[in-house]
Amino acid sequence: MDGKQRLQTLFMFANNEISLPGDFGNDRLDGKSWEQLQPDERQIFWNYVVLVEFLTFNANDPHDVNQAFDRLNRNMRKLEPQELRHARWDGWFIKLVESEAEDVAWQKLGVVTKARTTRMKDVQFISELVLVIIEGKILGFEQQDLDAAYAKYDDPEELEEPIDTDDVKDKISDVKQYLLDMQDTNGCVKRISTNLGVFYTLWAIVSLHMGKLPLAPDLARKFVTFKEAVDTFNDSTEKAILLSGVDAAKYKLAEEFLQGYRANTDYTPRLKRQQALLAYIEGVAT
Numbered sequence: 001m002d003g004k005q006r007l008q009t010l011f012m013f014a015n016n017e018i019s020l021p022g023d024f025g026n027d028r029l030d031g032k033s034w035e036q037l038q039p040d041e042r043q044i045f046w047n048y049v050v051l052v053e054f055l056t057f058n059a060n061d062p063h064d065v066n067q068a069f070d071r072l073n074r075n076m077r078k079l080e081p082q083e084l085r086h087a088r089w090d091g092w093f094i095k096l097v098e099s100e101a102e103d104v105a106w107q108k109l110g111v112v113t114k115a116r117t118t119r120m121k122d123v124q125f126i127s128e129l130v131l132v133i134i135e136g137k138i139l140g141f142e143q144q145d146l147d148a149a150y151a152k153y154d155d156p157e158e159l160e161e162p163i164d165t166d167d168v169k170d171k172i173s174d175v176k177q178y179l180l181d182m183q184d185t186n187g188c189v190k191r192i193s194t195n196l197g198v199f200y201t202l203w204a205i206v207s208l209h210m211g212k213l214p215l216a217p218d219l220a221r222k223f224v225t226f227k228e229a230v231d232t233f234n235d236s237t238e239k240a241i242l243l244s245g246v247d248a249a250k251y252k253l254a255e256e257f258l259q260g261y262r263a264n265t266d267y268t269p270r271l272k273r274q275q276a277l278l279a280y281i282e283g284v285a286t
Helices: 006-012 039-047 063-075 081-090 092-101 104-108 115-118 123-135 144-153 165-186 189-190 194-212 216-235 250-261 267-281
Strands: none
Touching: 006 250, 063 115, 081 092, 081 123, 081 144, 092 123, 092 144, 092 165, 104 165, 115 123, 123 144, 123 165, 123 189, 165 189, 165 216, 189 216, 194 267, 216 250, 216 267, 250 267
16 A cells, blocks of 8 residues: 555666665765676665555545554654564574563563663664573674564574573573672662663673672672772872772772763673672672
8 A cells, every 4th residue: 555666666777777875875886787786785675575565444434544644654764673583583592582581580581661661772782692501602782683683593403503492491581580689689780770781791791690699689789889890980180099099999990981981882891890799799809
């Protein structure tokens, strides 16, 4: 009903009847026709998912038809990357993370909120958390990397080195329970969930180092103390004094942790945050 011109444009481009504009916005593609594209560029084109929405109405009632057009145009918006993954994938990984997002535990931890659920931001972030467990390490975040992970883990049985899907679920459950125990101690987890970068750090440490961590209530208290040091250092106008005082080691770790606040989904900042917090937990500075 709608979008006919858009589809025709796609067909015309694939038939080499039109070219991309010179100011398309990508130096590799500006002004190119179909026959000028490289094979990998053509494959990206063919892999694009065109979403279709079916509307029901009385075709003999002009008012009903007009209302259908109005609803379609009024609600039209660009889909978020995670919404596109939802439309494209139907395998093990997406079923796992979308099922996880429905667990009330994520609401208690502050990860799933109404705002994040609206555009599936919660599912996207939970995907990142689950990948820490599957890959056994922290990862930097790029949308294309997450796309690749969805493709890789769509069917675990096709992996060169199969993963134990039950073990993955058990580990997710164990980490959630540990964080819930921390939350029950002093509410520290939900308080920091407004900053998903900090939550990612805490999740990664518990996921990757649970065997050498203290009991959850003890870590909750220690985490609050460290976060207070981070906030104090961040707000201080006399950082040099803090770095030379009796608590210099603690504030040095706070400084390193804060360095990870910038571009907080990149690998290096994530690594710095993890190293700083883990060092504090292990008693390098108390």
